[in-house]
Amino acid sequence: xxxxxxxxxxxxxxxxxxxxxxxxxxxxxxxxxxxxxxxxxxxxxxxxxxxxxxxxxxxxxxxxxxxxxxxxxxxxxxxxxxxxxxxxxxxxxxxxxxxxxxxxxxxxxxxxxxxxxxxxxxxxxxxxxxxxxxxxxxxxxxxxxxxxxxxxxxxxxxxxxxxxxxxxxxxxxxxxxxxxxxxxxxxxxxxxxxxxxxxxxxxxxxxxxxxxxxxxxxxxxxxxxxxxxxxxxxxxxxxxxxxxxxxxxxxxxxxxxxxxxxxxxxxxxxxxxxxxxxxxxxxxxxxxxxxxxxxxxxxxxxxxxxxxxxxxxxxxxxxxxxxxxxxxxxxxxxxxxxxxxxxxxxxxxxxxxxxxxxxxxxxxxxx
Amino acid sequence: xxxxxxxxxxxxxxxxxxxxxxxxxxxxxxxxxxxxxxxxxxxxxxxxxxxxxxxxxxxxxxxxxxxxxxxxxxxxxxxxxxxxxxxxxxxxxxxxxxxxxxxxxxxxxxxxxxxxxxxxxxxxxxxxxxxxxxxxxxxxxxxxxxxxxxxxxxxxxxxxxxxxxxxxxxxxxxxxxxxxxxxxxxxxxxxxxxxxxxxxxxxxxxxxxxxxxxxxxxxxxxxxxxxxxxxxxxxxxxxxxxxxxxxxxxxxxxxxxxxxxxxxxxxxxxxxxxxxxxxxxxxxxxxxxxxxxxxxxxxxxxxxxxxxxxxxxxxxxxxxxxxxxxxxxxxxxxxxxxxxxxxxxxxxxxxxxxxxxxxxxxxxxxxxxxxxxxxxxxxxxxxxxxxxxxxxxxxxxxxxxxxxxxxxxxxxxxxxxxxxxxxxxxxxxxxxxxxxxxxxxxxxxxxxxxxxxxxxxxxxxxxxxxxxxxxxxxxxxxxxxxxxxxxxxxxxxxxxxxxxxxxxxxxxxxx
Numbered sequence: 001x002x003x004x005x006x007x008x009x010x011x012x013x014x015x016x017x018x019x020x021x022x023x024x025x026x027x028x029x030x031x032x033x034x035x036x037x038x039x040x041x042x043x044x045x046x047x048x049x050x051x052x053x054x055x056x057x058x059x060x061x062x063x064x065x066x067x068x069x070x071x072x073x074x075x076x077x078x079x080x081x082x083x084x085x086x087x088x089x090x091x092x093x094x095x096x097x098x099x100x101x102x103x104x105x106x107x108x109x110x111x112x113x114x115x116x117x118x119x120x121x122x123x124x125x126x127x128x129x130x131x132x133x134x135x136x137x138x139x140x141x142x143x144x145x146x147x148x149x150x151x152x153x154x155x156x157x158x159x160x161x162x163x164x165x166x167x168x169x170x171x172x173x174x175x176x177x178x179x180x181x182x183x184x185x186x187x188x189x190x191x192x193x194x195x196x197x198x199x200x201x202x203x204x205x206x207x208x209x210x211x212x213x214x215x216x217x218x219x220x221x222x223x224x225x226x227x228x229x230x231x232x233x234x235x236x237x238x239x240x241x242x243x244x245x246x247x248x249x250x251x252x253x254x255x256x257x258x259x260x261x262x263x264x265x266x267x268x269x270x271x272x273x274x275x276x277x278x279x280x281x282x283x284x285x286x287x288x289x290x291x292x293x294x295x296x297x298x299x300x301x302x303x304x305x306x307x308x309x310x311x312x313x314x315x316x317x318x319x320x321x322x323x324x325x326x327x328x329x330x331x332x333x334x335x336x337x338x339x340x341x342x343x344x345x346x347x348x349x350x351x352x353x354x355x356x357x358x359x360x361x362x363x364x365x366x367x
Numbered sequence: 368x369x370x371x372x373x374x375x376x377x378x379x380x381x382x383x384x385x386x387x388x389x390x391x392x393x394x395x396x397x398x399x400x401x402x403x404x405x406x407x408x409x410x411x412x413x414x415x416x417x418x419x420x421x422x423x424x425x426x427x428x429x430x431x432x433x434x435x436x437x438x439x440x441x442x443x444x445x446x447x448x449x450x451x452x453x454x455x456x457x458x459x460x461x462x463x464x465x466x467x468x469x470x471x472x473x474x475x476x477x478x479x480x481x482x483x484x485x486x487x488x489x490x491x492x493x494x495x496x497x498x499x500x501x502x503x504x505x506x507x508x509x510x511x512x513x514x515x516x517x518x519x520x521x522x523x524x525x526x527x528x529x530x531x532x533x534x535x536x537x538x539x540x541x542x543x544x545x546x547x548x549x550x551x552x553x554x555x556x557x558x559x560x561x562x563x564x565x566x567x568x569x570x571x572x573x574x575x576x577x578x579x580x581x582x583x584x585x586x587x588x589x590x591x592x593x594x595x596x597x598x599x600x601x602x603x604x605x606x607x608x609x610x611x612x613x614x615x616x617x618x619x620x621x622x623x624x625x626x627x628x629x630x631x632x633x634x635x636x637x638x639x640x641x642x643x644x645x646x647x648x649x650x651x652x653x654x655x656x657x658x659x660x661x662x663x664x665x666x667x668x669x670x671x672x673x674x675x676x677x678x679x680x681x682x683x684x685x686x687x688x689x690x691x692x693x694x695x696x697x698x699x700x701x702x703x704x705x706x707x708x709x710x711x712x713x714x715x716x717x718x719x720x721x722x723x724x725x726x727x728x729x730x731x732x733x734x735x736x737x738x739x740x741x742x743x744x745x746x747x748x749x750x751x752x753x754x755x756x757x758x759x760x761x762x763x764x765x766x767x768x769x770x771x772x773x774x775x776x777x778x779x780x781x782x783x784x785x786x787x788x789x790x791x792x793x794x795x796x797x798x799x800x801x802x803x804x805x806x807x808x809x810x811x812x813x814x815x816x817x818x819x820x821x822x823x824x825x826x827x828x829x830x831x832x833x834x835x836x837x838x839x840x841x842x843x844x845x846x847x848x849x850x851x852x853x854x855x856x857x858x859x860x861x862x863x864x865x866x867x868x869x870x871x872x873x874x875x876x877x878x
Contacts, residue, residue, distance in 0.1 A: 014424065016383070225742075229742045229743060230741055230742050230743065231735055231736060231740075231741065231742065231743050232741075233743075234728070234731070234735050234743050235735075237721065237723075237724065237728075238721055238732070241721045241722060241723055241724075242716075242717050242718065242721065242722075244714065244717055244718040245717065245718050245719070245720065245721055245732070247671055247697075247698070248669075248671060248698060248710070248712065248718045248719065248732075249698070249732045249733050249735075250697055250698035250699025250700075250702060250733065250736075251699075252697075252699075
């Protein structure tokens with residue numbers, strides 16, 4: 001019988017879990033991953049377009065950093081992404097799968113737009129802004145709170161619930177757009193208060209998007225310490241790790257669910273406020289534009305550290321801007337540039353595998 | 368063809384990251400013998416056997432079956448070599464019948480009738496008692512284990528490896544299993560038993576091989592060995608094997624449990640009308656086959672379990688006359704009433720501790736909420752963590768290393784250390800020494816005895832009857848959620864407790 005197995009080969013590659021890795025080495029692995037992804041992209045670019053990949057990369061860089069205006073566009077969009085990422089951090093740290101940032105952002109945006117339309121010329125500016133901030137936070141918070149209440153009461157699945165809440169928010173937005181339509185028949189809201197600029201973020205230090213930066217920076221810092229050093233943050237960590245441990249510690253798990261989702265939703269609502277009041281000055285079903293989903297990648301890649309999120313947001317927006325630039329400059333289909341973004345993200349995510357595991361090839365490689 | 372050895376391992380090494388699970392182990396198993404593989408937890412017994420059964424693949428070293436070099440890289444290879452392993456956690460499909468489970472995964476065509484006949488043959492040959500048509504979910508733990516053994520015999524295994532087979536069995540069931548194992552040996556099969564229970568090793572095996580920290584220490588003939596000599600080989604130094612049992616001093620009623628009933632989600636009574644008292648200065652042991660309501664009992668008292676109406680747990684503080692009701696309150700409410708109740712749950716990393724946090728953060732699990740500040744206070748927890756690390760000799764790179772990375776014994780020291788540091792009046796422990804090495808186990812017994820002497824009411828839910836008999840003052844036996852008797856540990860026998868664990872007394876017997 002044993003003869004049958006004599007000819008089995010030893011396995012070619014074995015996967016072994018690493019214990020831990022020095023930070024420098026982890027950074028090196030990530031750097032190698034990015035370098036490799038650029039090489040693979042170069043091959044793909046050449047294969048599809050027969051263009052010089054270096055030129056394409058230069059164009060990408062140009063698209064993101066080419067001029068002062070472009071840099072500010074990059075900053076503006078990075079701040080949006082970061083803000084939503086910060087909003088998602090507490091929810092995901094609690095292992096509450098909040099796929100509903102899209103809807104929470106939209107609800108905050110609707111509230112802001114409503115304030116601008118109905119109160120823009122009525123209230124003095126500081127009061128108007130206070131009302132906008134509060135209503136957008138409340139609307140986002142309510143949108144985040146509903147799935148949390150259902151989860152803690154009836155143990156509903158929050159992934160599906162938050163996802164479905166997105167569609168409700170999109171329909172509400174569509175309805176509002178039809179009411180606020182301007183000009184009539186255009187099926188868009190158009191720029192709100194184009195003359196008075198009521199409810200628009202004022203320029204600070206001569207820069208239109210400076211206030212966005214300050215608000216998001218404040219949120220980023222505050223969330224970092226909220227998660228790391230506050231009692232609430234501690235509860236979030238415990239609940240995220242194990243609900244049983246949380247109950248054992250006397251933590252009211254339902255309360256933590258609801259409270260954390262109120263905070264998560266409120267910050268997402270605030271992101272909607274920035275999107276409408278600080279960026280587009282209009283509202284449409286595209287106001288969130290899928291960033292509620294992309295921000296999930298931001299939150300997870302940063303392992304809920306809001307400072308790391310800054311870097312990742314910059315990277316993702318840079319790729320986005322670069323892709324658009326090469327698409328327009330080389331008359332590529334936008335999908336071609338999305339392939340490049342996809343390849344780069346794939347390598348970055350894949351590098352996490354090599355940080356957690358190592359491969360041993362053949363038997364002798366064991367030493 | 369008769370060969371000298373059934374299996375020979377030569378210089379086998381296996382590492383997991385920086386952890387060396389087996390280092391240069393050479394070992395042989397003869398035909399027709401029972402070999403015990405003895406070692407403390409974490410000494411690499413299971414890893415070594417998993418390499419024989421094709422679950423792991425050695426980093427280096429060679430395996431010979433019947434003196435021929437083989438490569439075992441999957442469980443199928445292992446079966447081809449005639450090696451079958453019975454794991455500690457059964458791998459059976461609940462909704463299948465015994466026969467269906469046996470033929471599951473076998474390629475050859477075979478009607479269920481033929482299979483049933485062959486199973487019946489195997490049962491007759493070795494003295495198993497099992498109905499091939501019975502569904503697995505209707506089986507007791509010992510029947511499931513029997514089925515696992517039949518499964519590997521059916522596949523023609525000549526070498527059987529049993530991983531901690533008696534851990535889940537009562538003394539009576541253990542006797543039955545040992546008879547079967549002896550039958551198999553007499554039939555010429557080789558049996559390897561992984562265990563850390565010394566008296567069982569001495570009773571059943573022909574030879575004993577000992578591992579310590581992944582290294583092979585040696586093999587002795589069982590007839591030349593004693594419990595003490597084996598322990599010394601296992602631990603590497605002289606140890607005292609007696610557990611202290613100081614006389615209880617001035618026991619006072621602390622907890623009165625009345626009509627305690629807990630229903631599970633199907634409405635079945637997992638605890639059925641349980642009545643007993645817990646006294647200060649005593650260790651009350653709770654024995655029972657696993658899943659007989661031990662978990663629910665402790666969790667009810669700790670405020671983690673919904674109880675049926677009519678249940679009552681009254682707590683009398685040392686300085687109070689009036690008892691207070693504990694049921695209907697959550698752990699924080701109990702704590703806020705000024706009652707210091709410590710609980711070392713069975714699931715250490717899933718309930719007692721947060722695996723991803725370090726010792727410091729785990730120290731504040733129950734106290735983080737104290738004080739008015741919005742932020743957590745980390746100085747006191749850090750000092751406590753350092754103190755526990757020193758006093759209990761916790762081996763960890765630092766107080767901020769995630770406790771998940773620590774070994775089982777160190778995890779338990781962290782948990783027990785924290786619970787004792789809270790200065791409890793009642794200390795409940797569930798399987799406090801499960802998976803711990805001898806030294807750590809004795810540290811835990813010592814800590815419990817210290818608490819007992821300090822007047823704490825200690826509850827010790829255990830599975831090792833020998834320890835229960837030596838450590839506890841009284842032993843309460845649960846059987847199928849019912850209280851089946853409370854015996855005095857000093858005067859009772861293991862057999863008596865074993866019988867109470869398996870046979871529910873009827874009303875008449877009680878009279």
